[in-house]
Amino acid sequence: xxxxxxxxxxxxxxxxxxxxxxASLYPASQAFSQDDEDRFSLAIVVHKGSxxxxxxxxxxxxxxxxxxxxxADRSRIILLVRAPKSEERDFVLNTIYQMDEQQFRKYWIAxxxxxxxxxxxxxxxxxxxxxxxxxAIPGSISFMDAKEATDDVRVLxxxxxxxxxxxxxxx
Amino acid sequence: MSEPQFNVxxxxxxxxxxxxxxxxxxxxxxxxxxHITASLDDSLSIFGEFSLTAKDSSQSAAIERMIVKYSFxxxxxxxxxxxxxxxxxxNSSFHHGAWLQTTVSRPEMVKFGSKIVPIHFVGALVEGxxxxxxxxxxxxxxFGNGRHENISQAGDAGDINGDNAWMVQLNARPSRYYGLNxxxxxxxxxxxxxxxPEINEKTxxxxxxxxxxxxxxxxxxxYSTHDFVNDSSISGDVNAWYxxxxxxLQGKRRNWKPYARYEHTEVDDSDPLLGDQxxxxxxxxxxxxxxxNPYAAIKGExxxxxxxxxxxxxxxxxxxxxxxxxx
Numbered sequence: 001x002x003x004x005x006x007x008x009x010x011x012x013x014x015x016x017x018x019x020x021x022x023a024s025l026y027p028a029s030q031a032f033s034q035d036d037e038d039r040f041s042l043a044i045v046v047h048k049g050s051x052x053x054x055x056x057x058x059x060x061x062x063x064x065x066x067x068x069x070x071x072a073d074r075s076r077i078i079l080l081v082r083a084p085k086s087e088e089r090d091f092v093l094n095t096i097y098q099m100d101e102q103q104f105r106k107y108w109i110a111x112x113x114x115x116x117x118x119x120x121x122x123x124x125x126x127x128x129x130x131x132x133x134x135x136a137i138p139g140s141i142s143f144m145d146a147k148e149a150t151d152d153v154r155v156l157x158x159x160x161x162x163x164x165x166x167x168x169x170x171x
Numbered sequence: 172m173s174e175p176q177f178n179v180x181x182x183x184x185x186x187x188x189x190x191x192x193x194x195x196x197x198x199x200x201x202x203x204x205x206h207i208t209a210s211l212d213d214s215l216s217i218f219g220e221f222s223l224t225a226k227d228s229s230q231s232a233a234i235e236r237m238i239v240k241y242s243f244x245x246x247x248x249x250x251x252x253x254x255x256x257x258x259x260x261x262n263s264s265f266h267h268g269a270w271l272q273t274t275v276s277r278p279e280m281v282k283f284g285s286k287i288v289p290i291h292f293v294g295a296l297v298e299g300x301x302x303x304x305x306x307x308x309x310x311x312x313x314f315g316n317g318r319h320e321n322i323s324q325a326g327d328a329g330d331i332n333g334d335n336a337w338m339v340q341l342n343a344r345p346s347r348y349y350g351l352n353x354x355x356x357x358x359x360x361x362x363x364x365x366x367x368p369e370i371n372e373k374t375x376x377x378x379x380x381x382x383x384x385x386x387x388x389x390x391x392x393x394y395s396t397h398d399f400v401n402d403s404s405i406s407g408d409v410n411a412w413y414x415x416x417x418x419x420l421q422g423k424r425r426n427w428k429p430y431a432r433y434e435h436t437e438v439d440d441s442d443p444l445l446g447d448q449x450x451x452x453x454x455x456x457x458x459x460x461x462x463x464n465p466y467a468a469i470k471g472e473x474x475x476x477x478x479x480x481x482x483x484x485x486x487x488x489x490x491x492x493x494x495x496x497x498x
């Protein structure tokens with residue numbers, strides 16, 4: 001008898017605790033989806049005339065590492081990278097290169113030293129400069145905050161997703 | 172691309188050496204090296220590397236590399252000129268760039284003027300990368316002048332015996348595991364040293380590298396076999412390898428990178444090319460690198476080494492190395 005009562009109390013406690021937990025999670029999950037919308041998302045942009053529409057994340061890494069230096073139409077890939085101390089550059093170093101500043105610098109110096117590339121990436125100093133050069137250079141590829149991507153550049157799908165879609169890998 | 176674009180890199184180093192045997196120590200200016208690269212258009216590039224090396228009482232200037240490359244695609248690039256021989260890893264990855272390498276000095280088997288590995292090669296090379304796979308496979312195949320009659324020199328003015336050297340190297344750098352690099356290569360030549368008949372030389376090289384710095388692991392192995400062209404019963408082998416381990420510290424100490432390396436070179440006494448050159452070698456090395464500036468480093472290195480069973484000796488080396496680059 002006592003054991004039954006104790007069991008009932010435990011079940012009640014458990015149900016109450018679950019309800020409290022759900023109630024506490026509900027606003028948090030709403031807040032999370034709001035955060036998700038506001039989250040930084042990196043757009044990979046190319047010249048409007050490019051025939052490329054989609055790259056896998058692995059292909060993107062090869063291009064950014066200059067292990068792939070030509071597009072499928074055999075035109076030279078021109079990589080534009082933001083100068084240090086920008087959110088976009090930090091994001092690219094963390095997610096695509098998986099290097100810190102020192103490793104990034106050494107990587108390119110070593111690449112030039114081995115004569116694998118004639119030069120390092122072109123350095124750009126602002127989103128406007130990135131946009132202007134991508135518009136002007138047919139084989140160029142670069143990146144910017146997705147919110148700042150405009151119609152004069154082509155935003156690539158990465159792993160089949162655009163920056164505003166769920167599952168986009170560069171968020 | 173409408174007009175040629177130029178890029179310049181420079182490397183240099185200054186060392187202090189203290190020895191308990193052999194040559195006296197002291198300060199030494201290492202090599203001062205300049206690289207000039209020019210992209211003449213999207214496909215054609217020219218790469219030049221020039222060095223000034225301190226000798227006893229003078230400096231010697233040299234064209235270390237001069238490469239004219241035409242890139243048809245990622246898969247097929249054709250070039251001609253003077254190269255670092257694509258044999259093994261260290262020789263073409265660091266070479267004159269003391270700042271690039273973690274340690275003060277190169278492994279003995281690929282030191283400047285090495286007789287074990289043909290350091291330079293003059294000829295033509297095809298190379299390429301297979302971009303449609305995640306293994307990062309690439310290849311190199313070269314054909315050109317073999318060694319000079321002074322076997323530590325390249326045949327800069329032509330192949331001295333008319334039997335050209337050729338070489339192939341395969342390499343994998345999986346994109347999923349940035350830092351992993353594995354390769355295997357083969358080098359073939361007929362060598363005619365100044366003081367002996369023609370000798371067949373075949374060299375197999377292999378390496379496995381984890382180049383991310385925490386940790387950094389470098390393993391490289393060279394196996395060579397030599398025999399007289401006219402009497403193959405007189406032959407001998409060379410086995411040379413090193414294993415290097417380094418670890419860049421984390422957090423506030425990440426400018427510091429301790430390292431260790433073990434080297435071993437063994438040459439058969441019967442080897443007709445190298446058996447009488449006193450090239451047996453063993454060394455244990457401990458050191459630390461301090462990157463006090465993004466473009467400069469100070470390295471301190473203790474070496475315990477033995478040349479050709481002549482007794483062990485100790486030395487300490489301190490090196491300031493730097494790169495001049497705009498990136």
